[in-house]
Amino acid sequence: MNIVSLVKLAIDTGQLRFDPSTYKPMLHDIPLKISDIDRNALEEALRLKQYGFSKIYALSLLTWGPLGKRIQEAQNLLREALALGADEAILIADEHTIDSDSIFVAKALAEMIRRISDVKIVLAGEATVDKFSSQIPARVACELGFSYVGFVRRIEYKDNKVIVERDLEDHVEIVELDLPAVISVTREINTPRLPTLMQIRAAMKKPLNIIKSSDLGLQPFKKTLETNYEGVKVARKNIIIEGKDMSEKVSKLIENLISEGVIIPRR
Amino acid sequence: MRILIVGKLNDIIELSGAASIMIRSSSQAVDVDALSIEKIMRAPPEVETLGYDRIFYPDNIERIETPRQLAETVTDLMNKNDYIYIIAPSTKLFKESLAYAGQKLQIPIIPDVSQIEAGPGRHIFMRTIMAGRVRSYETPLNKAIILIGLGRFRGGRFSEKKTSFVPIKISVDTSFRIIEKREKARGAVRLEEADIIISVGRGFRSKDDLKLAFELADLLRGQVGCSRPIAADLKWLPEEHWIGLSGKKVRPKLYIALGISGQPQHIAGILESRVIVAVNKDPNAPIFKNADYGIVGDLYEFIPKFSEKIKEILGVK
Numbered sequence: 163m164n165i166v167s168l169v170k171l172a173i174d175t176g177q178l179r180f181d182p183s184t185y186k187p188m189l190h191d192i193p194l195k196i197s198d199i200d201r202n203a204l205e206e207a208l209r210l211k212q213y214g215f216s217k218i219y220a221l222s223l224l225t226w227g228p229l230g231k232r233i234q235e236a237q238n239l240l241r242e243a244l245a246l247g248a249d250e251a252i253l254i255a256d257e258h259t260i261d262s263d264s265i266f267v268a269k270a271l272a273e274m275i276r277r278i279s280d281v282k283i284v285l286a287g288e289a290t291v292d293k294f295s296s297q298i299p300a301r302v303a304c305e306l307g308f309s310y311v312g313f314v315r316r317i318e319y320k321d322n323k324v325i326v327e328r329d330l331e332d333h334v335e336i337v338e339l340d341l342p343a344v345i346s347v348t349r350e351i352n353t354p355r356l357p358t359l360m361q362i363r364a365a366m367k368k369p370l371n372i373i374k375s376s377d378l379g380l381q382p383f384k385k386t387l388e389t390n391y392e393g394v395k396v397a398r399k400n401i402i403i404e405g406k407d408m409s410e411k412v413s414k415l416i417e418n419l420i421s422e423g424v425i426i427p428r429r
Numbered sequence: 430m431r432i433l434i435v436g437k438l439n440d441i442i443e444l445s446g447a448a449s450i451m452i453r454s455s456s457q458a459v460d461v462d463a464l465s466i467e468k469i470m471r472a473p474p475e476v477e478t479l480g481y482d483r484i485f486y487p488d489n490i491e492r493i494e495t496p497r498q499l500a501e502t503v504t505d506l507m508n509k510n511d512y513i514y515i516i517a518p519s520t521k522l523f524k525e526s527l528a529y530a531g532q533k534l535q536i537p538i539i540p541d542v543s544q545i546e547a548g549p550g551r552h553i554f555m556r557t558i559m560a561g562r563v564r565s566y567e568t569p570l571n572k573a574i575i576l577i578g579l580g581r582f583r584g585g586r587f588s589e590k591k592t593s594f595v596p597i598k599i600s601v602d603t604s605f606r607i608i609e610k611r612e613k614a615r616g617a618v619r620l621e622e623a624d625i626i627i628s629v630g631r632g633f634r635s636k637d638d639l640k641l642a643f644e645l646a647d648l649l650r651g652q653v654g655c656s657r658p659i660a661a662d663l664k665w666l667p668e669e670h671w672i673g674l675s676g677k678k679v680r681p682k683l684y685i686a687l688g689i690s691g692q693p694q695h696i697a698g699i700l701e702s703r704v705i706v707a708v709n710k711d712p713n714a715p716i717f718k719n720a721d722y723g724i725v726g727d728l729y730e731f732i733p734k735f736s737e738k739i740k741e742i743l744g745v746k
Binding site (some may be wrong): 174177187291293295304305330332335336385398399401409413420 | 692693739
């Protein structure tokens with residue numbers, strides 16, 4: 163029995179920069195990171211391991227290019243997943259995975275999961291921090307024909323079944339699900355650990371395989387969407403109110419709020 | 430050309446607004462069907478007059494509630510009717526169910542759409558990604574599933590068509606067994622509608638101190654919001670106060686962030702505020718970059734002074 167933890171190598175939105183003339187995000191130059199919520203998924207995989215699972219696979223597909231530049235960066239990030247406790251890492255990357263859409267990504271991930279023996283649970287974050295579309299886990303479940311449950315904040319494992327608590331907008335559901343299953347988790351499920359120096363060293367010896375999508379027998383994807391990115395210009399005034407003490411600062415603030423028309427004085 | 434709208438009855442009313450944009454911008458005749466995820470006992474007049482062609486609803490169960498049930502129902506309707514767009518609310522159940530359906534049908538999804546631009550023969554759907562810092566304009570090259578943030582469109586009559594209500598059989602999903610369903614506590618908090626929001630963050634030292642924010646909110650007839658740590662980690666406030674990417678997205682006239690550092694996920698929830706005020710001890714807190722007015726200082730000093738002056742201005746004793 164094995165667990166696959168999906169790891170998105172996401173754009174680090176904290177480091178976004180924009181082309182000064184076009185104001186388009188310079189995505190090729192922005193570092194990647196392990197998507198935050200996928201760290202929670204991996205942590206949960208490590209916790210579930212105690213129930214008799216033999217291996218945790220960290221599985222990733224590289225979508226952000228350029229390929230030549232990203233391939234080493236992607237491997238470094240997957241070493242981090244290994245340091246956190248994954249037993250083996252797999253990176254699907256070639257020219258076809260770059261900028262591929264979620265239909266293709268789900269097919270490729272599912273095809274790889276089929277090639278790993280006896281996968282009972284696939285874990286992933288509820289969304290990735292860059293595009294936040296929450297689609298991949300359900301799409302992967304559909305490809306594999308696995309059970310699926312999303313937005314989970316607690317998992318209980320019991321003889322080939324899981325009981326989960328999932329968080330929807332206006333209610334919470336407790337759901338029982340047969341395995342194999344794909345489960346997406348929220349950040350509330352746990353607090354991801356930080357790797358120790360020992361673990362970082364040990365990670366260098368763990369297997370990290372790079373697979374091409376063509377080796378998985380996949381056809382290059384057909385484009386389904388035309389997409390155009392534009393930076394959001396911050397139109398905020400960014401005025402820091404100075405003053406000799408808080409009282410003066412507050413008075414100045416209130417004057418401004420009145421002239422903005424958001425506070426209306428009574429006469 | 431056909432469109433399918435999916436949701437609860439309220440969603441079907443609201444999303445008729447999106448349907449009417451599609452109809453106005455299309456050179457061909459557009460028929461709009463809907464799938465209600467809840468059983469319909471009596472045809473509600475406010476839905477009947479909108480101009481839907483057919484409204485499908487579950488006949489053998491009270492509501493469609495598992496992701497796979499919804500995915501299979503939608504897939505089935507798609508295969509029979511060849512819709513160009515499937516439109517649904519951008520909430521968790523629809524995101525996951527329609528992702529499952531989208532994979533079955535091999536079609537893309539555009540989630541969290543906040544704006545639709547119509548050009549001749551095509552539509553551009555806009556959504557904000559990368560923690561609110563990038564707008565993504567997406568044009569489907571063929572069929573697509575479109576998920577729309579609620580509160581964006583006003584529903585209304587889009588055609589003179591007479592609506593027929595069509596019961597359908599939903600297959601039973603035994604793989605997903607709901608053992609218990611708990612409604613979340615819902616108080617009087619309606620952050621999405623608030624004109625003024627006083628929002629609290631890690632700068633508050635204790636749960637007890639939050640009453641300072643509540644008093645200020647009362648004074649301004651506003652509501653209290655909070656950042657992720659307050660609702661999710663410390664649990665000082667119920668989740669209905671949580672503002673941000675995984676919390677609520679708000680659009681008040683005045684947003685006052687007290688002791689909130691301004692993580693990108695929080696900023697994403699407040700982008701549409703008209704005026705943002707930030708109070709924080711740390712002059713380097715990222716919130717100041719996203720604020721109109723910033724005060725570098727202690728919120729414990731700010732609140733009493735601010736309340737006092739507001740009382741004077743509003744003539745409150």
